[in-house]
Amino acid sequence: xxxxxxxxxxxxxxxxxxxxxxxxxxxxxxxxxxxxxxxxxxxxxxxxxxxxxxxxxxxxxxxxxxxxxxxxxxxxxxxxxxxxxxxxxxxxxxxxxxxxxxxxxxxxxxxxxxxxxxxxxxxxxxxxxxxxxxxxxxxxxxxxxxxxxxxxxxxxxxxxxxxxxxxxxxxxxxxxxxxxxxxxxxxxxxxxxxxxxxxxxxxxxxxxxxxxxxxxxxxxxxxxxxxxxxxxxxxxxxxxxxxxxxxxxxxxxxxxxxxxxxxxxxxxxxxxxxxxxxxxxxxxxxxxxxxxxxxxxxxxxxxxxxxxxxxxxxxxxxxxxxxxxxxxxxxxxxxxxxxxxxxxxxxxxxxxxxxxxxxxxxxxxxxxxxxxxxxxxxxxxxxxxxxxxx
Numbered sequence: 241x242x243x244x245x246x247x248x249x250x251x252x253x254x255x256x257x258x259x260x261x262x263x264x265x266x267x268x269x270x271x272x273x274x275x276x277x278x279x280x281x282x283x284x285x286x287x288x289x290x291x292x293x294x295x296x297x298x299x300x301x302x303x304x305x306x307x308x309x310x311x312x313x314x315x316x317x318x319x320x321x322x323x324x325x326x327x328x329x330x331x332x333x334x335x336x337x338x339x340x341x342x343x344x345x346x347x348x349x350x351x352x353x354x355x356x357x358x359x360x361x362x363x364x365x366x367x368x369x370x371x372x373x374x375x376x377x378x379x380x381x382x383x384x385x386x387x388x389x390x391x392x393x394x395x396x397x398x399x400x401x402x403x404x405x406x407x408x409x410x411x412x413x414x415x416x417x418x419x420x421x422x423x424x425x426x427x428x429x430x431x432x433x434x435x436x437x438x439x440x441x442x443x444x445x446x447x448x449x450x451x452x453x454x455x456x457x458x459x460x461x462x463x464x465x466x467x468x469x470x471x472x473x474x475x476x477x478x479x480x481x482x483x484x485x486x487x488x489x490x491x492x493x494x495x496x497x498x499x500x501x502x503x504x505x506x507x508x509x510x511x512x513x514x515x516x517x518x519x520x521x522x523x524x525x526x527x528x529x530x531x532x533x534x535x536x537x538x539x540x541x542x543x544x545x546x547x548x549x550x551x552x553x554x555x556x557x558x559x560x561x562x563x564x565x566x567x568x569x570x571x572x573x574x575x576x577x578x579x580x581x582x583x584x585x586x587x588x589x590x591x592x593x594x595x596x597x598x599x600x601x602x603x604x605x606x607x608x609x610x611x612x613x614x615x616x617x618x619x620x621x622x623x624x625x626x627x628x629x630x
Contacts, residue, residue: 289329343375351386353426362427383426388490391419391441393448404500405449411457412503416496417469419444419476421489428486440480440487447475460497469494 347370348354354366357379366373366380373380394403394416403415421440423429433439451471452460460468469492477489499507571578 340375344378345370345372346380346382347371348382351384352382353385354380354382355426355430356380362431365427381430383423383429385423385426388420388422389437389440391421391437391444393417393419393441393445394496403496405452407452407457407460408454409456412500413452413457413460414496414498414500415448415452415494417444417448417472418493418495419489420491420493421487423486424488425486428484432484432486436485436487439483439485440476443479443483444472444476444492447479448472451475461499465494465497468497 346354346366348366348368350368352368354371356363356366356371356373359377360379363378366382371380394414404412405415407413419440429436448468451468455464455468472494473489473492476492480487480489498504567578567582
């Protein structure tokens with residue numbers, strides 16, 4: 241810096257040193273033919289008053305005056321005005337220092353962050369409030385970090401085809417959505433992305449196409465809008481984090497998910513047909529459930545009846561077997577008696593329901609048997625006759 245060379249504003253400038261033999265012995269540079277240093281000395285920066293004097297001479301020449309006289313000391317006998325005084329030089333220094341301080345101090349608002357660069361390299365993040373960045377070594381750039389930025393992606397913003405996406409069941413859906421984002425790392429935001437907004441738009445569109453390509457059309461149009469928004473937010477954020485972008489995705493708003501305008505009428509007809517199909521399917525299912533329940537009830541009843549018949553048959557067979565065993569045991573003890581009893585029981589079983597009376601005439605020779613008078617038959621025939629006469 242100029243302040244480090246010893247002295248454009250210092251008191252020991254080369255213009256006050258005695259010059260060498262060949263350069264004359266003049267002070268303040270007035271009227272010096274050389275640079276104010278002796279031969280063999282190291283090169284020195286000209287003093288500021290000498291530079292200002294030369295500037296005044298050049299200015300006079302340009303304004304039509306005569307040059308050739310150095311400013312710094314009292315003018316010569318040609319009548320020029322007085323040169324720059326020390327007070328004027330001090331005022332210039334104060335003004336220069338003020339301008340330097342004005343360029344070095346800056347204020348950061350609460351909603352902002354600053355990124356300071358030291359000789360073009362990242363130095364630090366400035367805090368809200370007054371910050372000091374000595375110019376020109378340190379420069380800065382302020383970034384709005386709390387404000388939210390919105391990217392609209394879809395037909396409304398990007399043209400006729402930007403929102404058309406292909407689903408996994410080979411249908412086309414028209415998607416319009418918004419991506420709201422802000423900056424969480426201003427240094428990464430400034431240095432890692434050349435075009436942040438274009439990058440966010442490209443990543444958002446690519447992520448949404450990936451999600452739509454993995455889903456069918458019906459869920460996209462109906463129940464999965466919230467799920468698609470959340471999935472897109474996560475996927476966009478992970479992709480930007482992989483790019484080290486310093487960007488935070490606040491939310492993704494899925495504004496529209498419809499079929500393309502060219503086929504929307506046909507799509508609605510298809511939707512109506514599908515709803516009618518679903519209604520008929522539900523009716524058929526209800527009828528099938530009713531018939532099936534009735535059939536299952538009948539089957540259960542038949543099974544119960546068969547089970548009862550099986551048990552009844554088994555019990556009857558077991559009873560007959562037991563009875564036969566008992567009769568066999570009795571028959572082995574008294575065969576004649578048992579045989580006669582079986583005969584009589586069989587005759588009783590066969591003729592029990594007949595309205596006849598059988599008399600064994602041969603057993604008693606027909607004697608001693610009271611003739612049978614069928615009173616019941618006479619009573620019925622008498623009643624019939626009386627009734628008919630009546």
